[in-house]
Amino acid sequence: MRINVAQLLKEPVGSTRSHKINTSIDDEGIDSVKGELTMTRTNRSILVAGTLRAATTGTCNRCLNQVRCKYNFNLEEEFFSIIDISSGSVSQGESDNSNAIDNNNMLDLTEMIRQYSVLSIPTKLLCIPECAGLCPSCGDNLNQGSCQCSNQNRNEHLAKLVKLGKEN
Ligand SMILES: [Zn+2]
Ligand SMILES: [Zn+2]
Known part of the structure; x- marks a missing residue:
């Protein structure tokens, strides 16, 4: 999910672009991630933010x-250009590997979306x-339905579960 942000980097601070997301993270079992992210030019970076909606298959905490x-989750990350857009020289400091805009002005959302999607899976x-x-x-x-055990036990168990359910 690489986006060319050369044009946005040349625009004034506060300029924005919207980018639609429609992907999946197959090896984590997240079969759909959708939504829209806004990229905003700041005085030092491109801020990517928005809310995405993901879907996965899990196991019920009670019956398995x-x-x-x-589930929905919010994302917000800053991406720093490794090249100073006006001088063309490589800038020092701010950038790290995952949040770098490379020397072709490509910003890669893949790792960001992956991390947020996985961390946000309801437990x-x-x-x-x-x-x-x-x-x-x-x-x-x-x-x-009822099991082999006595109704007495079952009713107590259900009462506890109902109580837990209400507390949640
Ligand atoms: Zn269940
Ligand atoms: Zn039983």
């Missing part, structure tokens, strides 16, 4: 079923908000 998960997924989870004694999925 597969869960389709969609406690539920298949449904009221998921009953697994029976702690026999391991049956309680969403599919």
Whole structure:
């Protein structure tokens, strides 16, 4: 996801460009990342910011079923040109590898989107908000009805889960 920002670098501070994102991060199981990022020329860099929406498949925190998960996250990073746009000389300092605009004025969003997408995956997924989870004694999925254990135990377990659900 490389973008040529030569023109934007020549424009006055405050100039912006929008860039639509529609990608996926296959090796992390994130099958869609969509949205729009705004690139803003600042007095020292290009600021990339926006909100993206991602989708992945995870495991329910209670019953271990597969869960389709969609989440939003905000991004904000500054990218520094390794070349001074007016003098053409290589500038020192500010830039590091992942947030550098290279000497062809290409800004690469790939690593930024990857990192934010992965870090933002919700850690406690539920298949449904009221998921009953697994029976702690026999391991049956309680969403599919009662298990072998006594109704007494089951009711207590459900009551606890309902209480947890309300607290969440
Ligand atoms: Zn579940
Ligand atoms: Zn049971």
